[in-house]
Amino acid sequence: METNLASEAPAHPTGIRAYLEPAPLAALAVGISSGAPFAMIAAxxxxxLAQDGIEKSTVTLFALAFLAYNLKWAWAWIIDSVRLPLLGRLGQRVSWMLVAGCLVVAAIVNLGIAQPADDIVYTAWxxxxxxxxxxxxDIVIDGYRIELLKPRQLGVGAGMSQYGWxxxxxxxxxxxxxVADEAGWTLAYIVCALFALPAxxxxxxxxxxxxxxxxAERKGVRAAVQSVLGPFAEFxxxxGAFLVLLFILVHKIGDTLANLTFRLLFDDLGxxxxxxxxxxxxxxxxxxxxGVFVGGWLYERLGMKWSVMISLILMAVSNFSFAALAATGHSNLGxxxxxxxxxFASGFGGVxxxxxxxxxxxxxxxxxxxxLISAAASIVGRTLTGTTAGSLIESIGYVNFYLLTTAAAVPGILLYGIMMRTGLVDAAIGTAGTEPPAEEVPAYREAD
Structure with a gap:
């Protein structure tokens, strides 16, 4: 049976009003703060680096820094399990949000102080x-967003989060x-550190x-190990968990490969x-x-499964469009x-x-x-980008590279089709997709 999270409640705001509820608006705000640090080390x-004359193979090697996003599952259990002293009185999610946000501000300012042409190693660190x-x-933001939204709001909230990102x-x-054109890169990074504040x-x-x-209160070595391994064991x-995990690993390979090289293309096209x-x-x-609003509109009407399938196809076609731009050359229209x-495809897929x-x-x-899920979704693509993208572009050119990324999207589409036909998309859904807030079901904790 189709799992349609968008129609969970018998009566709730639809259309534009669904995006203006407090929880989706909060998802927009936390999304803004999530996107800023990523941009500072991406485009x-x-x-x-390109403007400082750093060679392409070194520039694309910086994509390996993104592996931190793919390894975040290793310390995510701390965010779930460790209560902060003093600030913890504000709540588990709120206290960690404040601490993580301050870390982001400090790190972005530090990167702005770095001078790539003088010390590329310091810049890398x-x-x-x-x-x-x-x-x-991101660990804190994602946990906060999912728990703040009701199951029926996950589609709209995901769209607003993607839009915010x-x-x-x-x-x-x-x-x-x-700012860099007017006052230099250091001030540019300091100003951009302020984008951590909305969350x-x-x-x-x-x-x-x-x-x-x-x-839960956990004491002893065994309990600590359970805090780390328990979330993964449950999943x-x-x-069908292993097939779902395989889909998560491969569905975004082409999209990730393409996205992290766009600025190189723009620079080389002049x-x-x-x-x-x-x-x-x-x-x-x-x-x-x-894309976000079209995605939300179709999500309500088609349900989750078909919306995901359409988004996968759109992401593949979007990679092809950059092959066309590379073939055309410097064209503002292109x-x-x-x-x-x-x-548009990213906005649709974000929902x-x-x-x-x-x-x-x-x-x-x-x-x-x-x-774990979000890290697995891009680890293969980011690893390939950091280790091979620059060399591939130099050896086969931009056109063939983006055609290759288009072809890399096909396995994810086929695998998801299999999951739809066998019912595994619905079977693997967790309580975040089904369980309402405590005030709507007063006794749900006792029923656990």
Missing amino acids: TLTTR AAILVAVAGATY RIGAAAAAGTALV MIAALVMGEPARHREP LRRQ FTNDEIAFYDVGVGFWALLV MAAAIGFEN AVVAYFSALCDLRFTASQYA
């Missing part, structure tokens, strides 16, 4: 520090380019999520910083907005079309895929399990 750092701080912030990433990247403000305003479950015991800021931020912003379609991954979590281990 922004790529542009900075500074980028890794931003990645670790950003990954920790793109606003944060695009606004930080655009701000950095503009902290949202957490203080909204408070601790109603669906959050306080960490792997579900029906686009200026102003052009990149206008098309990548301006056109991309509005295309993403359309750049607008490629970026517009890619952002469906993120909602699906959120629904896979068990509320007892929200932060840990979503950290």
